[in-house]
Amino acid sequence: MYRDGARKSIWQEEIKRFSSETGFHHQYDAAIVGGGITGVSTALKLQQSGKKCILLEAANIGFGTTGGTTAHLNDFFDTTFKEAISDFGEDNAKLLAEVGQEAIGIIETNIRNYNIDCNFERKTAYLFALDEKQEKQLQDIVDGASEVGHEMRYVDEIPFPIPFKKAVSIPDQAQFHPIRYIKALAEAFINAGGMILEDCLCENYDEQEDEVILKTSKGEIRASNVVYATHIPPGLSILHTTNAPYRSYAMAFSLKDENYPKDLGYDLIDPYHYYRVQEINGEMLLIAGGEDHKTGHEEDTGECFSRLENYVRKYFDVETAYYSWSSQYYEPTDGFPYIGKLPGSKGKVYAATGFRGNGMIFGTISSQIISDLITDGSSKYENVFNPSRIKPIAGFTSFVEENAVVAYDFIKDKLFKEKITSLSDVTEGEAKVVKYEGDSYALYKETGGKVHLVKSTCPHAKCEVRWNSAELSWDCPCHGSRFNVNGKILTGPSVTALQRVDPEDSES
Template structure:
């Protein structure tokens, strides 16, 4: 697994694993920005809370994000206004701006050293794209109508020529991993237990019990704050998983951009700077693709590096990583009670805007459990249904998933004896009798053989050479080479397969 710049800069966080059964008011699965915001809100309201993090606090999507906070959204405010109308667009912007204010207030209240700073957000016309003045004008109008302080500039403050640029002031940046670990350290107490290295193996929503290998946690409410719900929640069939790639580089010059920069062309890139260990870094993000559906994952980082070198005087590329986002069909996340359950609360569909959405989700779910009215809760409830706003994307994604399932299950794959030798870092699907097996060789020349059937809904996984993982092309579950769950809706590991196979 590659490390993000936040993980490289982070200090070790010493928190225990679950040691015995527990009984609390609220069990929170996931120790990222959503889960810890819920934990903060409810523990302060007098509830007993247990946070169950499978790995280390913040090391999931929160610790692999850009660290950018903004009230706009990646799919564009003008598109949101066209689909949902002016009132909803204003609500979305107000809700997201309020979430940023909440983060800023907690940074100050708890003295969290996470480099939080207000800055401008820019949507710029890149040199390789034709200026789309109509797009920028639409975005400007939507931003101003939604209450943001925005203007058009002739260019962006970047060390290369750009076209017209939309500027929105008073957005923010921070180190997301330092922030959530600061929250965890602050709230960890007898009332709010924060556990690391405690993966959940089963969720019994009806009984209100969360199962782990280290004990059971009984609760009146269960919050599944794992970026997408674990198990068979309906929301997993509605959101689409995508991966995006990131680089942290040092430049020869001091031309590090100040602020958040998004390109407006067909090839989306995000740019920002960050300093740690007395060194400045340029962070560039791009090359998005559907999870499990790209056979050129190694090339994605290479293309991103080539793009960066074309516009910046790159000296070294120090860190490479990627992150996953889940996209809802109607542009808004699902936040609140899971469909069909009064005890289970979910948050997903954040797209690439998850730090702000995740904070808002934590506030909404906290209010929902505490019985406090939240003005934004109804807008994001998971049970909403508006075919006019979601049917087209739901249909397209449904067709995509059906195709991937069919190709994986019924497409031609070589028999085990015909697969040939695997080099270090390679993986492929082979067939033993009627079973499809995911075979890979790691950098220490160890061969791993596991079932290729995703334990979520049975789709056949695909090899991700860039990260040495098996990724499900249907709903985004990801597994290590040895089959351990990394992320996504799957709860169970890929089953090990005897290798070499016995003769039949």
């Protein structure tokens, strides 16, 4: 398995193993944890600036959401400029507006410097309103954009066969192949003297006066600075209460009429659908995404694919669905990402999270911000994206709501658990969290009868996991940790697996 789910994403074939079992030292200037776009970009940037770096990855490069993204490169975001102005003020909203083109510029420079073949293309994006409510939303988006000097123009036509009320075009956006890109960055990192260690889970850290000691599954590693580029930092942190895990679904289709839209598209439904094309193995495919929901809050995740496919088939002349996959992202409660010093750290540990659906951009800009903070001690973005910021107004309601949901999930799942008296009470292909002989188990019975039994309490914050039928995983609804049917960690923040139980012992 090269990705944190059972389904194959469109990018996955390009994943390559880098693992270096031997030859790593135990002392570095910087240890970067996490081999997605954030970690690989940051490791390369720091290595280029003269730091001796090691990149530590629990599984393989591209295993996390970067292997399950759709890789639109936008300079407008899920948090609109209107919302940014209202919650953070015009100056900070203008700073946010700079991030997009700066990050795309970093990507273009890397592509040029390292001669990377990653299908990078500049595109126009179209945002379109499908009803009157969305028209009003669109107008707000355009107004906010204009206040920060960002160009969005109303247009009469869009290159998508979807009836719309109003639409705008946004020039100078882009798309690329994310795995080809980070794979090349990882190679450049190694060529510059960097070290990559895969299958290395970082469990915790001890921050001392002059260094940080990282405890990992491959032993202790000491570094002057540590960067958690893990999408959400491991362990328990305030960032787990200010970020909520969500899942999004993507599918790639061939079209009978070959009428592939050339540009990027987004409607304004909540949750919105997003579109782009990609050529894979000589075949053009339309990638559509959407159907987002809070992790662990969808009874039947397989249904999300059916809904997405039905929606796409309504408008496009679909021939075959070649790929379908889902992945996880984090919603920050106040709408801005958290990039900088990890709250609670004495200043040597950094983190980058809360990217919403814009992590190609925020992950890339994190490499600039964090390397500036480590090498120069400051960044123009350090205050606005400060992970320790407290915004009493912005996001306060959603902060309270998200944490109320976590508390509710915690209690509800513990109270209402089905009791079974024998493992034969569960049918083949079924997965359930059950009470059995006084203990709680997450139980999955394969077709053919093989039973996978693990303790159902997530080791991170003791919530109960829920079944994700689409990716065959146990997902924690509280903070987004995910495990395979044998309890192995797929996604943090947990650094401990679900405890595995031998079904034979339980039956005896």
